[in-house]
Amino acid sequence: MEKERHSMTEITDKKPVNAPSVGMILLKLRSLIAFLGVFIVFAIIAPNFLTAGNLISMAKHSAIWAILAMGMTYVIVGGGIDLSVGSVAGLCGMLAGGLIIEGLPLPLFGVIIYFHTPVIILIILVIGILLGAFNGLLVTKLGVAPFIATLGLLYMARGFALLRSGGKTFPNLVGDPALGTTGFPALGAGTILNIPMVVWIALFIGIIAAYVSKKTPFGRHVFAVGGNEDAAKLSGIRVSRVKMATYMFSGFTAALIGLILSSQLMASHPATGETYELTAIAAVVLGGTSLSGGRGSIGGSVIGALILGVLNDGLVMVGVSSFWQTVIKGLVVILAVVIDQYQLNKQNEAALKQQTVSDAE
Amino acid sequence: MIENGSRLVLEAKGIRKVYPGTIALQDVHFKAYSGSVNALVGENGAGKSTLMKILAGIESLNAGELFLCDDNGKSEKITFNSTRDAARKGIGIVHQELNLFSDLDVAENIFMNKERTKYRNLYIDHAAQMKEARKVLKKLGQDIDPGIAVRDLRLGQQQIVEIAKTMIDEPRILIMDEPTSSLSIPEVRVLFSVMEDLKNHGVAIIYISHRLEEIKEIGDYITILRDSRLIHSGLVKDIEMVDIIEKMVGRDPKKFFSGQAHETGQELLSVKDMTLPRYGGGFTLDKVSFKVRKGEVLGIYGLMGAGRTELLESLMGGMDKAVGEIWLEDQRLDKMDMKNRLGAGIVLIPEERQREGLFLNLSVDKNLTMSSIGNYTKWFHIVKSREFESVKEMIKAISIRVAAPDISISALSGGNQQKVVIGKALLTNPKILLMDEPTRGIDVGAKSDVFEIVNSMAKRGFGIVLVSSELEEVCSMSDRILVLSKGKVTAEFDRSEANEEKIRRASEIGHGISASA
Numbered sequence: 001m002e003k004e005r006h007s008m009t010e011i012t013d014k015k016p017v018n019a020p021s022v023g024m025i026l027l028k029l030r031s032l033i034a035f036l037g038v039f040i041v042f043a044i045i046a047p048n049f050l051t052a053g054n055l056i057s058m059a060k061h062s063a064i065w066a067i068l069a070m071g072m073t074y075v076i077v078g079g080g081i082d083l084s085v086g087s088v089a090g091l092c093g094m095l096a097g098g099l100i101i102e103g104l105p106l107p108l109f110g111v112i113i114y115f116h117t118p119v120i121i122l123i124i125l126v127i128g129i130l131l132g133a134f135n136g137l138l139v140t141k142l143g144v145a146p147f148i149a150t151l152g153l154l155y156m157a158r159g160f161a162l163l164r165s166g167g168k169t170f171p172n173l174v175g176d177p178a179l180g181t182t183g184f185p186a187l188g189a190g191t192i193l194n195i196p197m198v199v200w201i202a203l204f205i206g207i208i209a210a211y212v213s214k215k216t217p218f219g220r221h222v223f224a225v226g227g228n229e230d231a232a233k234l235s236g237i238r239v240s241r242v243k244m245a246t247y248m249f250s251g252f253t254a255a256l257i258g259l260i261l262s263s264q265l266m267a268s269h270p271a272t273g274e275t276y277e278l279t280a281i282a283a284v285v286l287g288g289t290s291l292s293g294g295r296g297s298i299g300g301s302v303i304g305a306l307i308l309g310v311l312n313d314g315l316v317m318v319g320v321s322s323f324w325q326t327v328i329k330g331l332v333v334i335l336a337v338v339i340d341q342y343q344l345n346k347q348n349e350a351a352l353k354q355q356t357v358s359d360a361e
Numbered sequence: 362m363i364e365n366g367s368r369l370v371l372e373a374k375g376i377r378k379v380y381p382g383t384i385a386l387q388d389v390h391f392k393a394y395s396g397s398v399n400a401l402v403g404e405n406g407a408g409k410s411t412l413m414k415i416l417a418g419i420e421s422l423n424a425g426e427l428f429l430c431d432d433n434g435k436s437e438k439i440t441f442n443s444t445r446d447a448a449r450k451g452i453g454i455v456h457q458e459l460n461l462f463s464d465l466d467v468a469e470n471i472f473m474n475k476e477r478t479k480y481r482n483l484y485i486d487h488a489a490q491m492k493e494a495r496k497v498l499k500k501l502g503q504d505i506d507p508g509i510a511v512r513d514l515r516l517g518q519q520q521i522v523e524i525a526k527t528m529i530d531e532p533r534i535l536i537m538d539e540p541t542s543s544l545s546i547p548e549v550r551v552l553f554s555v556m557e558d559l560k561n562h563g564v565a566i567i568y569i570s571h572r573l574e575e576i577k578e579i580g581d582y583i584t585i586l587r588d589s590r591l592i593h594s595g596l597v598k599d600i601e602m603v604d605i606i607e608k609m610v611g612r613d614p615k616k617f618f619s620g621q622a623h624e625t626g627q628e629l630l631s632v633k634d635m636t637l638p639r640y641g642g643g644f645t646l647d648k649v650s651f652k653v654r655k656g657e658v659l660g661i662y663g664l665m666g667a668g669r670t671e672l673l674e675s676l677m678g679g680m681d682k683a684v685g686e687i688w689l690e691d692q693r694l695d696k697m698d699m700k701n702r703l704g705a706g707i708v709l710i711p712e713e714r715q716r717e718g719l720f721l722n723l724s725v726d727k728n729l730t731m732s733s734i735g736n737y738t739k740w741f742h743i744v745k746s747r748e749f750e751s752v753k754e755m756i757k758a759i760s761i762r763v764a765a766p767d768i769s770i771s772a773l774s775g776g777n778q779q780k781v782v783i784g785k786a787l788l789t790n791p792k793i794l795l796m797d798e799p800t801r802g803i804d805v806g807a808k809s810d811v812f813e814i815v816n817s818m819a820k821r822g823f824g825i826v827l828v829s830s831e832l833e834e835v836c837s838m839s840d841r842i843l844v845l846s847k848g849k850v851t852a853e854f855d856r857s858e859a860n861e862e863k864i865r866r867a868s869e870i871g872h873g874i875s876a877s878a
Binding site: 217 | 677679698699700703704709711716717718719720721722723727731732734735738741742743763764765768769771772773785789
């Protein structure tokens with residue numbers, strides 16, 4: 001009996017071969033296939049779809065959702081959800097606009113401090129991280145359900161965004177050379193090698209986020225926490241810290257988007273980023289991340305954002321009414337989850353079959 | 362259809378049931394007779410519970426047929442799609458775990474999903490429910506107020522409520538899945554008299570228990586399962602206890618446990634006055650102190666609620682309110698968090714492996730290295746080859762049967778999943794291994810593998826704390842046995858002086874049981 005068992009384990013000496021069927025591979029790559037599918041369809045039916053201008057505009061839209069979706073992916077894989085990102089983006093945009101136009105008044109000393117643009121960007125990113133930490137603290141220390149905690153911040157951040165200017169817009173964020181506050185619009189309008197800055201930023205953050213999630217212990221721990229919190233604790237994982245970090249990263253991406261949107265518009269509007277949290281969640285779900293946690297990938301979410309970006313622009317170009325666009329987006333998200341469930345069942349069946357065969361040997 | 366004086370009421374033929382990664386039942390035949398206790402025995406994982414679930418309509422079968430025989434001896438083929446189907450045919454089940462809503466009162470629990478209503482289901486007639494509940498409880502010989510919340514009842518009384526739930530359907534067949542496992546001896550006596558009464562009313566009781574003495578006492582028919590197959594069926598009075606055991610285990614019972622004394626070295630773990638207050642007063646753990654040496658297996662035995670699991674969790678740092686000194690060699694652990702305790706060399710293999718031990722969303726290899734992933738990193742980068750090497754070694758060392766290391770953990774059988782949990786713990790290079798019911802619900806082969814792992818770990822100088830609710834297991838595996846009752850250490854035996862009787866006695870101290878038991 002012992003002998004048999006040992007011979008069984010010899011299999012593991014070979015590189016694990018899961019010999020998946022063609023159908024399985026297609027299922028696994030479905031987001032990518034879907035993306036290519038919609039891309040090709042629009043390329044054929046929409047006349048100006050393949051022009052450089054349109055491609056760049058689509059890339060810009062997609063990049064914004066992709067960045068938000070990366071933060072969201074971490075939070076969701078870790079078993080949470082972050083509904084506050086849209087509002088946090090709005091608030092951060094307003095704070096940035098305020099710092100550029102009005103500076104930081106210190107009435108106690110009777111002075112107004114104007115920061116240089118890079119410092120402003122840094123301050124805002126830190127504020128985003130702190131807002132994420134606020135979510136994290138509510139969830140980990142006070143035991144508030146993630147949905148509720150971040151819903152609370154959704155309202156609060158939007159309220160503060162409106163309060164910051166009394167509901168008005170900070171217009172014309174070009175800054176004043178005398179105060180060193182110039183250059184902010186470059187974040188949104190700047191290009192490197194003819195490709196918009198936003199896309200580069202998305203690429204940069206995407207590579208780091210994907211690397212961390214796949215190749216570092218922290219990334220592994222996020223999956224563990226989202227999959228089984230009790231087991232994660234017993235495995236020596238500091239669950240609270242892991243969750244905290246995911247919310248902070250999400251806050252960071254939200255702040256970044258707030259900065260980019262204000263920079264693109266060259267104005268800070270308090271309603272900026274409304275319902276962006278939902279678009280980000282839709283992108284994450286389209287990319288195959290499970291809302292119940294423990295399963296998902298950064299790459300998938302980026303593809304999800306790309307699908308939404310292409311659909312968005314493509315539908316406009318072929319003249320579908322914006323009302324129908326909304327309906328179609330909803331359908332696509334639901335369809336994605338249905339296929340996802342189907343794939344999960346198939347995958348489990350296949351694993352089972354493989355294991356049963358090996359058990360019988 | 363009269364056989365051996367009782368009437369056949371239920372017959373199962375050629376039952377087969379397959380679960381992910383394991384065959385639970387293979388060509389099993391089973392008969393139940395009216396007015397008698399039909400005992401079903403077998404080891405953990407033999408297939409008893411699965412058979413029960415099929416008879417009660419909880420699980421569907423992959424092959425085989427079920428027949429019900431009515432009073433005239435006519436048999437009817439039946440298929441169940443739900444417990445409601447089964448209930449309609451007169452089959453009720455009392456589960457091993459209590460399925461009660463503790464904040465609802467007794468009557469509400471009894472009538473859950475079969476509420477007595479008025480005005481076309483628009484109004485629950487609670488008065489009628491109370492009346493009926495009182496009647497049923499009286500029939501069961503119990504003086505329980507049906508208006509009291511279940512949370513305020515003793516465990517034994519809750520078990521009675523569980524039975525009352527099935528009684529209002531007036532079942533002809535009542536399945537009882539280890540109903541005594543959490544009861545004290547006086548409560549068991551009450552239950553037996555209730556069962557006697559049901560028998561006299563012609564009810565066929567299908568009774569599962571691994572307390573064989575109980576079966577000798579109240580059983581009429583016995584069916585023995587082993588490794589998902591039928592081994593024996595017949596009258597209880599025709600078979601001797603030793604034969605039952607041998608048929609259950611499939612080999613000489615004495616040889617089954619590979620237990621042996623281990624050579625022990627210097628002191629490793631020392632626990633002083635571990636105390637855990639109970640929610641609502643009293644103590645779950647009351648000044649528990651003990652020591653574990655190198656290479657020693659310390660068995661901890663106790664009834665349900667004795668504080669076994671809580672003790673291990675307190676040692677691991679999972680209980681915030683626990684106080685008491687814990688020393689592992691010269692490190693003091695009780696101020697550390699779980700991660701640091703793990704780093705210091707103590708690790709827990711939890712009782713409920715799926716809930717506390719495994720990441721069902723991840724593959725076997727990622728599960729294995731989850732606690733030790735820091736050992737395979739360069740800077741902050743996981744070196745896949747090093748991780749894979751470790752995984753491969755561990756799979757081999759504790760013979761995990763797996764098609765490929767990157768297969769989903771959910772495809773494995775219970776025994777192999779348990780080995781993955783153990784492997785995960787071993788990869789942290791622990792000094793002390795806390796094992797909470799490591800053999801619960803796994804098949805016989807995996808069980809002896811687990812014992813072998815325990816023995817070889819002890820030989821390599823680990824200190825092992827083994828919690829088990831199976832007396833035999835504790836007796837044969839341990840070098841020393843600590844008995845807990847109601848959170849207190851009530852006895853400590855050396856391997857040489859321990860026997861099942863002494864341990865059982867010590868485990869019942871404080872339960873208000875007279876010496877006559």
